[in-house]
Amino acid sequence: MPLVSWDHDGDEEVAMVRLTRAQQQERTRAAVLVAARAEFGERGYADAKVDRIAERAELTRGAVYSNFPSKRALYLAVLVGSIEHPDAPNDSIEHADAPVGSIGHADAPEAPSPPGLAEAMGAFARSWLERLPLAGDTPADGSLRLRSLAGVFDDEPGRTALAQVTRLEALLLALALESRPPHHPRCVRLAELVLTLLNGAGHLADTAPGFADPFDVARACEHLTGLDLADTWDPPHLPFVAPAQSVQDRWEPPAELPDQITGRRVGFDADGVLVVLGAGRLEAAEEAVRAARPGDQITVAVVTDDPAEIGRLVRLRVGDLTGCLRRVFEPEARPGFRLVLDDHATIASAVGLPDIGDATEAAVRVQAGEIVARARGRGAAHAVATATPPDGAGR
Structure with missing residues (x-):
């Protein structure tokens, strides 16, 4: 035998x-x-x-x-x-330094940062405009090169997600601009204006090729940095947000995921604030970023019940924008929070969310292996970021 x-x-x-x-x-x-x-x-x-x-x-x-x-x-x-x-x-499509990690290569060379806000904005705009169709491209191939979404999202959930991810793009660009010496006040409205101009140029290139000169568009973006947009951080709903709930729950960190900003895989066992946002609430990421205490590690996890479409939309737009940022800004000038795509809801499950949807907004503060503060609903990110852990928490 x-x-x-x-x-x-x-x-x-x-x-x-x-x-x-x-x-x-x-x-x-x-x-x-x-x-x-x-x-x-x-x-x-x-x-x-x-x-x-x-x-x-x-x-x-x-x-x-x-x-x-x-x-x-x-x-x-x-x-x-x-x-x-x-x-x-x-x-x-050719990129000298494509986004990394889940989007591109972690070993891509770093470009030196331009010296000044206007110059940095111009360099960002030129990087973004490289996607415009070339003279010999057919309309269909030009749309692919442009990564055009015209006519792709004609339903309400898709349109809402596209609007929210554009707000997230504006936050990422603004945080990079705000870090330029001398440090600038809030630049989100400036970033939104520039993205409006760039996306408008892209739409024209898709529907009326050859109309706009990309060098003129880039110079216009530089000049927009000279506008006084009176940009302040004062959302009217924040004073009415309920405080976070103080708890002492055991924290069991989920597996590592790629950070969409740096491309590196990151874990969730360190102290910090973890925010879970549905595709319809991505603008709430700024609430955690602005309220964070010095030294706080902020992680934003994007969840969706439609990873094949809405999840890919977020991955596409964030990867596209961060690829441009990496070609312009040095590492220390890039957005100071982590952004992960929680396609399988592992983070949502770890923070105790039984179900997820486009309107999901929840946050926890982790300290010494415990969840010490929780909040759900509109304003949850701000509530947890501003929460003061109780004495003895995590001991």
Whole structure:
């Protein structure tokens, strides 16, 4: 009788089958993405067909939908891939320093920072405008290069998420601008104005190519830094926010996730404030940032019940913007908080959220292995960031 453990052999066989299936699924996804890139590049988002994508990939329609639940999810995956792999075949977008981690490469070289607010803004604008279609691009391929979302989100949840992620983009840009010496007051309204101009230029390039000179647009962005926008931090609802609840609950940190700002994987076992925001409440990230005490580690976790579409939208827009920031600002000038995408709701579960949605807003303060403050609902990020832990908390 052979000295073989059938249980052990069975486990190895199951593991090999699982590995083979995972490899096959990865190959299928890669084939679908290549085919989708070609289809969207030839026909544009509106006229692209999933059946033709399946035919290009030599797969069934069901195989495409088993990996991507909708044409919109597939289109967003193609756009995210153009940032993650800017030098991939069939991709005309070129970046000298693409976003890193889940978006790009952590070893990308750092560019020196321009000396001054106007110069930094001009450099950021020029980096952003590199996506504009080239003279020889077809309309469909130009839209891919531009990473255009025109006509993609025509439903209310998508439009709301797009508006909120744009506010988050403005916060990221503003925090970088505020760090320029001499340090500037709140620059969020300036960042919103600049992003309005840049996105308007992008829309014109998509619908009326050749109309605007990108160098003029960049110079205009520089001049916008000279406007006095009377930008102050005074949300009217904050005085009415209920205080955070003082607790002493055990904290069990979830697994590491990539920080979308730096690209590095980060853990959640250190002291600090952890904010969980749905895609419809991303603007609340600033409430935690402005209220944070010196030395506080602020982590914002974005949750959604639609990671294939809304989750990819956040990943695309944040990765796109932080890639531009990395080409302009030195590391110490970049936003001083961590931003993670909690696609599987592991962080939401760890902080005790039974369910999530677009309107989710919750926060906890962690100290010495315990949750010492909690809040949920509008203003939760501000309430926890300003909470004073009770005496003896975490001991």
